[in-house]
Structures are given as structure tokens and as C-alpha cells.
Amino acid sequence: MNIGEIARLAGVSRSTVSYALSGKRPVSEETRRKIQRVVDELGYRPSASARALANGRTSTIGLVFPPAGNHYTGMQLDFIGSVVEAAAACDYDVLLSPSGADSDRSFQRLLGERRVDGAILMEIRLEDDRVDHLASVGFPAVAIGRTAHNNDGWWVGLDHTALAEACVHHLADLGHRRIAFVNRPEQLLRSGYESAHHGLEGFTKAAAERGLTVRAYCCGDDAASGQSCVERILHDDPATTALVTLNEAALGGLYRGLARAGRHVPRDFSVTGVVASRWAETVTPQLTAADVPAAEMGRLAVDLLMERLDQPDAPARHHLLTPPISLRASTGPATSD
Amino acid sequence: MNIGEIARLAGVSRSTVSYALSGKRPVSEETRRKIQRVVDELGYRPSASARALANGRTSTIGLVFPPAGNHYTGMQLDFIGSVVEAAAACDYDVLLSPSGADSDRSFQRLLGERRVDGAILMEIRLEDDRVDHLASVGFPAVAIGRTAHNNDGWWVGLDHTALAEACVHHLADLGHRRIAFVNRPEQLLRSGYESAHHGLEGFTKAAAERGLTVRAYCCGDDAASGQSCVERILHDDPATTALVTLNEAALGGLYRGLARAGRHVPRDFSVTGVVASRWAETVTPQLTAADVPAAEMGRLAVDLLMERLDQPDAPARHHLLTPPISLRASTGPATSD
DNA sequence: TCAGTTCGTCGAACCGGTTCGGCAAGCTAG
DNA sequence: CTAGCTTGCCGAACCGGTTCGACGAACTGA
Numbered sequence: 132m133n134i135g136e137i138a139r140l141a142g143v144s145r146s147t148v149s150y151a152l153s154g155k156r157p158v159s160e161e162t163r164r165k166i167q168r169v170v171d172e173l174g175y176r177p178s179a180s181a182r183a184l185a186n187g188r189t190s191t192i193g194l195v196f197p198p199a200g201n202h203y204t205g206m207q208l209d210f211i212g213s214v215v216e217a218a219a220a221c222d223y224d225v226l227l228s229p230s231g232a233d234s235d236r237s238f239q240r241l242l243g244e245r246r247v248d249g250a251i252l253m254e255i256r257l258e259d260d261r262v263d264h265l266a267s268v269g270f271p272a273v274a275i276g277r278t279a280h281n282n283d284g285w286w287v288g289l290d291h292t293a294l295a296e297a298c299v300h301h302l303a304d305l306g307h308r309r310i311a312f313v314n315r316p317e318q319l320l321r322s323g324y325e326s327a328h329h330g331l332e333g334f335t336k337a338a339a340e341r342g343l344t345v346r347a348y349c350c351g352d353d354a355a356s357g358q359s360c361v362e363r364i365l366h367d368d369p370a371t372t373a374l375v376t377l378n379e380a381a382l383g384g385l386y387r388g389l390a391r392a393g394r395h396v397p398r399d400f401s402v403t404g405v406v407a408s409r410w411a412e413t414v415t416p417q418l419t420a421a422d423v424p425a426a427e428m429g430r431l432a433v434d435l436l437m438e439r440l441d442q443p444d445a446p447a448r449h450h451l452l453t454p455p456i457s458l459r460a461s462t463g464p465a466t467s468d
Numbered sequence: 469m470n471i472g473e474i475a476r477l478a479g480v481s482r483s484t485v486s487y488a489l490s491g492k493r494p495v496s497e498e499t500r501r502k503i504q505r506v507v508d509e510l511g512y513r514p515s516a517s518a519r520a521l522a523n524g525r526t527s528t529i530g531l532v533f534p535p536a537g538n539h540y541t542g543m544q545l546d547f548i549g550s551v552v553e554a555a556a557a558c559d560y561d562v563l564l565s566p567s568g569a570d571s572d573r574s575f576q577r578l579l580g581e582r583r584v585d586g587a588i589l590m591e592i593r594l595e596d597d598r599v600d601h602l603a604s605v606g607f608p609a610v611a612i613g614r615t616a617h618n619n620d621g622w623w624v625g626l627d628h629t630a631l632a633e634a635c636v637h638h639l640a641d642l643g644h645r646r647i648a649f650v651n652r653p654e655q656l657l658r659s660g661y662e663s664a665h666h667g668l669e670g671f672t673k674a675a676a677e678r679g680l681t682v683r684a685y686c687c688g689d690d691a692a693s694g695q696s697c698v699e700r701i702l703h704d705d706p707a708t709t710a711l712v713t714l715n716e717a718a719l720g721g722l723y724r725g726l727a728r729a730g731r732h733v734p735r736d737f738s739v740t741g742v743v744a745s746r747w748a749e750t751v752t753p754q755l756t757a758a759d760v761p762a763a764e765m766g767r768l769a770v771d772l773l774m775e776r777l778d779q780p781d782a783p784a785r786h787h788l789l790t791p792p793i794s795l796r797a798s799t800g801p802a803t804s805d
Numbered sequence: 806t807c808a809g810t811t812c813g814t815c816g817a818a819c820c821g822g823t824t825c826g827g828c829a830a831g832c833t834a835g
Numbered sequence: 836c837t838a839g840c841t842t843g844c845c846g847a848a849c850c851g852g853t854t855c856g857a858c859g860a861a862c863t864g865a
Contacts, residue, residue, distance in 0.1 A: 135852095
């Protein structure tokens with residue numbers, strides 16, 4: 132059921148069929164109708180491979196996926212969903228590429244074999260050779276997060292610095308003086324994870340400005356780690372009255388640890404941070420936090436990529452988002468100990 | 469940087485390069501080395517589109533994705549991750565296809581335009597025209613879940629019937645006599661969602677066997693719905709002492725509702741169900757539940773699909789999984805009211 | 806009436822691989 | 836010495852589209 136078949140049945144040439152379907156050259160109304168009839172009857176659809184080969188565009192974008200085995204966060208899922216949806220709206224498909232152990236191999240698949248027209252990168256690190264590499268070869272890519280020296284590249288990111296600062300100020304305004312920071316796992320921080328670094332940076336900066344006594348912790352991406360992290364926090368400084376976290380997956384464990392330690396949220400202890408709203412609303416009491424607008428970020432990333440694909444020479448653009456803190460129920464005034 | 473270029477630089481013909489790289493015909497050791505040198509120097513990789521066009525296989529599988537806008541569950545994410553990883557291990561890429569509002573359109577993209585060699589379908593309903601359609605055209609697909617009349621098809625599923633039964637028996641063994649069932653949203657149940665139906669079926673059957681007083685509820689996929697669902701349950705029958713749920717996303721809300729109602733888990737009220745372990749471990753106290761082995765299911769689905777692609781005439785196979793109940797901390801003996 | 810346009814269509818080349826048949830060189834066997 | 840086989844490579848066709856140049860017919864204006 133190829134284009135030649137359609138041409139034969141419609142009594143025209145292959146090129147006429149192609150033009151009739153693409154509209155790239157005028158075709159008489161009568162011929163067009165004849166062709167359309169045959170196409171509809173046979174349910175003909177042009178082969179994506181052939182089309183890609185002929186015109187050099189695959190109508191597919193690659194989504195470079197965080198390695199499996201990690202705990203996926205809810206944010207990532209919302210993200211993927213919104214990217215797929217936004218891409219579909221532009222008639223693009225999304226190819227998932229694991230950037231796991233041998234990320235080179237899957238990268239080679241995407242770029243070397245020209246499976247995709249562009250790419251969206253997740254899980255950006257401050258020093259990210261993937262981003263640098265793509266930028267150096269001029270491949271159309273959009274990063275979710277910014278590298279240290281790529282402020283003028285193509286990316287959409289969350290201003291974790293500002294968000295962590297806002298959390299600290301929120302707590303300081305409530306009178307908290309001793310605050311802990313619960314970051315992503317140490318391994319991620321050490322490998323230069325962008326959000327972990329910027330979050331810590333903002334936390335430290337704001338704490339200094341307000342003259343607070345703070346400690347920063349790394350915490351595994353799971354509930355058990357969250358629980359033991361709270362134990363560490365309260366052991367190191369029992370007078371701690373609040374924490375700021377970037378770690379969604381540990382959130383339930385943090386709450387559990389506080390409950391175990393007999394700290395009532397928000398009466399005895401305030402919790403806030405940067406977390407997807409789904410998680411913030413799942414815990415009890417619901418978390419006062421800056422909600423990660425994952426879906427919006429996915430859409431914006433696709434928009435940027437489309438813009439870049441349409442006009443390859445357009446100047447680099449980016450979006451730095453700073454969602455407000457949603458006031459829920461997990462923070463309250465510091466008790467006057 | 470196409471195959472002709474390589475051939476020219478290596479001083480051989482294009483076909484020789486092709487054979488040298490694919491190994492489908494013998495090539496002298498010397499020639500092979502010459503070609504390999506050029507390939508390595510230029511970093512040549514054959515174009516996926518051209519290869520797909522020539523040999524009819526795209527080395528890509530489609531993952532038919534639940535529509536965005538829904539609340540994604542943790543299970544789905546683990547699932548996607550494991551599918552991507554398992555596919556990568558077989559040198560396949562994964563193309564995400566939204567099966568949203570106009571699912572026909574994206575289906576046409578996948579099949580009509582021949583973008584993928586096979587497909588994995590998520591979110592199966594008892595009467596699922598996608599499954600039926602693919603089966604009738606003989607397209608290699610594997611479903612995650614089984615339709616009502618497709619027991620001899622290609623699928624991997626969770627035995628929700630048996631799992632719900634096990635939950636009921638677990639509770640009955642603990643002495644609970646009045647139990648509620650918290651299902652997925654009514655809309656999903658009505659549209660014939662497989663897991664919702666089979667779960668309800670197993671729940672009802674086991675409850676009848678044990679002579680329990682039960683009520684079944686539908687509940688939105690979010691915390692707020694969970695909370696109000698608990699209110700309904702306790703309003704309808706305040707003597708209810710336990711519930712079984714399939715609804716991960718509502719879990720936090722269920723707990724919150726119980727806490728609000730002054731029911732302590734597990735002292736006054738037991739909670740169990742079928743939930744991804746990540747969620748089961750996030751709530752406090754951790755949920756005694758049948759853990760959904762999402763990652764394993766993804767792997768198995770890919771395995772089945774690969775088997776089917778390799779031998780198109782192989783007899784249909786399936787995997788029906790029945791993970792055991794993980795005893796955690798959310799169930800306990802019924803209090804002797 | 807004839808040159809110059811415009812319109813609609815066609816044929817052929819091309820995208821970058823794969824694959825089949827064939828051919829020449831080198832070897833073996835009769 | 837030659838018939839027959841093996842080995843290693845090449846040329847050409849093909850996969851299924853897109854796109855460019857050209858060409859005939861109908862239409863315009865002088």
C-alpha cells in the first residue's frame with residue numbers, strides 16, 4: 132500500500148499524489164478529490180521512514196530519560212507526560228532514551244543514527260558534558276535545568292536558588308532560628324546535580340542574610356532515608372524547629388520521623404520546600420511548598436525546541452521559573468522555647 | 469557522512485561496507501579492517517531512517533501511554549522506566565504514544581506510518597478496541613492487563629482478583645467483619661478498567677465466602693478524594709474497621725481522613741490493598757499491601773514482545789502475576805467492639 | 806495569429822541504506 | 836590443462852517517499 136499503488140488506482144503519477152497530500156504544489160480540485168477517495172478507501176498513510184529519509188526530518192524528538200533504577204520522582208512523570216502531549220500537539224513523537232550506564236551508546240543512537248530532530252535533556256548537572264557536546268555540534272536541544280556556564284543556552288529551569296531562599300525567608304518570618312536543609316542524595320549533589328546545588332546555595336545565602344543557625348543534610352530518595360535523616364537532624368541539634376527540603380521521595384519519611392520524635396507538624400516543627408504539588412498534597416498535614424510546575428516546564432521545553440527547529444539560527448532563549456510558595460498546613464510560628 | 473562516503477574512502481563498494489558492518493556476508497579480514505578504520509575515524513553511524521526503509525524494521529517499539537491530564541500513578545512511571553531499559557537492552561528504542569482524546573490519530577501514526585515494529589499497551593479495559601484491533605490485524609502487541617475475551621492473547625497482567633481476595637482474607641483472618649473497598653474513580657470503572665473490575669470482583673467474591681459485610685466505593689485519583697471517601701465510608705457504616713484499596717493516589721487522603729475521624733491505624737482501623745511499594749512505604753504507618761511489581765511487568769512485557777517479533781508465528785503467551793502481600797504496619801486485629 | 810504566461814501534471818533523480826545475482830581470481834580435483 | 840568450486844567483491848535494483856525541471860494545454864494580450 133505505497134504511494135505508487137495510490138497513484139496507479141487514481142490514474143496519476145506518484146509525484147502528483149505526493150503534492151496532493153502535502154499541498155506543496157497546486158493540484159486541480161478534481162484530481163485532488165480522485166486521489167483523496169483512493170487514499171480514504173485504502174486507509175493509506177505514508178511511511179514515516181521513507182518520508183524521514185527523503186526530507187531529512189523524522190518528526191520525532193528525543194527525551195533523554197534519567198537512568199532507571201533511580202527512584203523516579205513524581206515530577207519526572209508529570210514532565211514526561213506533558214512533553215509527550217505538547218509534542219503530539221505539534222505532530223511530533225517522543226522517543227525515550229535512557230541515559231544510563233553507557234549513555235554514550237544511546238546518545239549515539241539518537242544523534243548518530245539521526246533518529247530524532249531534536250532533544251530534551253532531563254536531570255542536568257552543573258558540568259554536563261551532554262549539554263556541552265550537543266551545544267558544540269549545534270544539535271537542537273533544550274535542557275531542563277541550566278549548567279554552570281550555559282546561561283545563554285537553550286533551557287527551561289526552576290530557580291531553585293530563589294525558591295530555597297523564599298522557603299528560608301518564609302520560615303524566618305515565622306520566627307524559626309534553627310533550620311535544617313534536606314537535600315537530594317549525596318551522590319547526586321557530588322555529581323553536580325543542578326537543582327541540589329542551586330537549592331543549597333539559596334538556602335545557605337538566605338540563612339546567612341537572616342542570621343540563622345542552619346545545617347544541611349543529604350538524604351536518600353526514599354521514605355526510610357527521610358526518616359533516618361530526621362533522626363540525624365534532631366540528634367545533631369534538638370533545638371531545630373523547621374526544615375526545607377527538595378526531596379519529594381523522602382517527604383513521607385520526614386513526616387514519619389518527626390511523628391516518631393514526637394514533633395507535631397506544624398505546632399512543634401515546620402516543614403517546607405520545593406515539591407510537586409501532588410506530593411505536597413499527599414502528606415498530612417499538606418505541605419506548604421513551592422510547587423514544581425512540571426507540566427508547564429514540559430510544555431515550555433517543547434515550545435523552545437519547536438522554535439529552535441523552525442528557525443535554526445534564532446538566538447538562544449530560556450525560561451527561568453519561580454513559582455510562588457503555596458501556603459498549606461505544614462508551617463507555623465516557631466514555638467517560644 | 470553516508471555509506472557511499474565510507475566506501476569511497478575505504479576504496480570499496482557500498483555493498484561491501486554494508487556487509488562488513490552487518491556481517492551478513494563474509495568479508496576479508498583486511499578489507500574489514502580498512503573499512504572499520506574509516507568508520508571509526510569519521511564516527512560514522514548508519515541512518516536509522518534509511519535502514520528502516522530498506523529492511524522494513526524500525527528497531528523501535530511503541531508504548532501506548534495513558535492520557536496526560538490524568539494523575540499518573542507511581543506504578544506507571546516505574547513501568548515506563550523498566551520498559552525503556554529492557555528495550556534498550558535489546559537494542560530497541562521506545563516511542564511514546566499518547567492515547568488521549570483522539571487516540572485514533574496517534575494510533576494511526578504508530579501503525580499506519582509504520583513508526584514501530586511492535587507496541588506495548590497500558591491501561592487496558594475489559595472491552596478494549598485497541599487490543600481487539602491490533603489482534604485482528606495481527607500487529608505484534610503486548611497488553612499490560614487482559615481484556616475480557618483475550619485470555620489467550622499476548623499480555624502480562626496482575627491478578628487483581630486474587631490479590632483483592634488475599635487482602636480480604638488477610639483482614640478476615642484478623643477478625644474484621646465490616647470492610648470497605650476503595651476502587652479507582654467511577655469513570656474508570658464504568659469505562660471497563662481491567663484492574664478496577666477484577667479487583668472489585670475478587671473483593672466481592674472473598675467477602676461473600678467469608679460472610680463479611682462490605683461496601684464498595686469509587687474514589688478519585690487524588691488525596692482530597694481519598695479523604696472524602698473515608699468520610700463517606702464512616703458515614704455509611706461507622707462500624708467499618710478496615711478497607712482495601714487499589715487507589716495509590718488516594719492513599720495519603722485515606723490516611724488523612726482516618727486521622728481526622730479519630731481512627732488510629734492500625735489500632736482502630738486496618739488498611740491494605742494493591743499498591744506500588746514506593747507508595748506503600750511513604751505513608752505512616754507503612755501499608756501492608758500486595759506490591760505491584762511494575763518494573764518486573766515492564767521487563768516481561770518487553771520480553772514477550774521481543775519473542776513475538778522474533779517468531780511471528782509463535783503461539784500467544786502471557787504472564788499473570790500474583791505478588792504476595794508484604795506485611796508492614798497498617799493492619800492489625802479487629803478491636804473487640 | 807502567434808509569442809508569452811499560467812496551470813496542472815509527469816518523469817526522473819535522490820535520500821541512504823540492504824540485498825541479490827554475477828563475476829573474476831585463486832584453488833582444488835580429475 | 837581444464838572443469839568446477841570457493842572466496843571476496845561489485846553493480847544494480849529496491850525500499851517509499853519528496854522535489855526539481857520540463858512539458859503540453861489552455862489562456863492571455865498584442
